[in-house]
Amino acid sequence: MALGLAPLTELEAVNEILGVIAESPVNSLDEEVVIDGSLAIKILRTTSVEVQTRGWWFNREEGREFVPDVTKAIQLPPNILTLVGSGETQSKVVQRGVKLYDLTNKTYEFEGPVTVDVTFGLDFEELPSAARVYITVRAARKYQDRYFGDDRTHSYSKNDEQEALVSLKDEDLRFEAPNMLTDSLFVSGLRKS
Known part of the structure; x- marks a missing residue:
């Protein structure tokens, strides 16, 4: 029985990052296995902390x-x-x-x-799909830029990263459902006058 599509796992995200430099995928997240795998895990986790520190509806x-x-x-x-x-x-x-x-x-x-x-700060698997995708794309771009810096092999562009961020921000806005009339300090000040 097919389960359908599911959000990226941390292992899949690490393999996506490794794919940016045409490196072979890893079978586990054991950091001792492959140096490139270890670097990919570290950059994925630091990017996750960086993105989550902003604060989103989910954390x-x-x-x-x-x-x-x-x-x-x-x-x-x-x-x-x-x-x-x-x-x-x-x-x-x-x-x-x-x-x-x-x-x-x-x-x-x-x-x-x-x-x-x-x-x-939540574990990767606790994040919603939009956050996992953005963190993965951002981490892959940073990994490629930081360790290889070759524009010709640059798989993810700033555009890809921007699109993933827009998707994440859209989901954040849908959840928060801001209202200019009730959430704005300026407008509420005008109503009290």
Whole structure:
């Protein structure tokens, strides 16, 4: 029974990157197997972090509450890419390592829960298809440019990358469904006048 098309796996993305330089595909993501495979894995993962740090509908959580432990410290998950205080804590807390730090009181100790807006770094297979495609195309172009720099073998152009980014941004907009009348500070200020 055919399952149909599925989003790229991390292995398929790595092989797509290797295909840019006409390198043979790898059968596993064991970084010790092939040097080119290892470089492709690293550039795919760093590109994924770079792209996800921007914050998209799939990895952003607003109003996430974190509660202090028995030592009054707030331990954060290791996959947080960005963190901004929200509500009453806005701009008063920052991430330091895997702990939350209070900038106002210059301490790691908190008396109660803290609400923040968070951007998480997700594994490749947790990403939606549009994000996987954009990250793969961007990583392949960067890999070819960085390690080979031959314009004649440049498989992915800036145009390809731009098209993949537009697709990702379109999906982000569809999910967010912004409304100029309700989301604009300027327009809401005019309505209050």
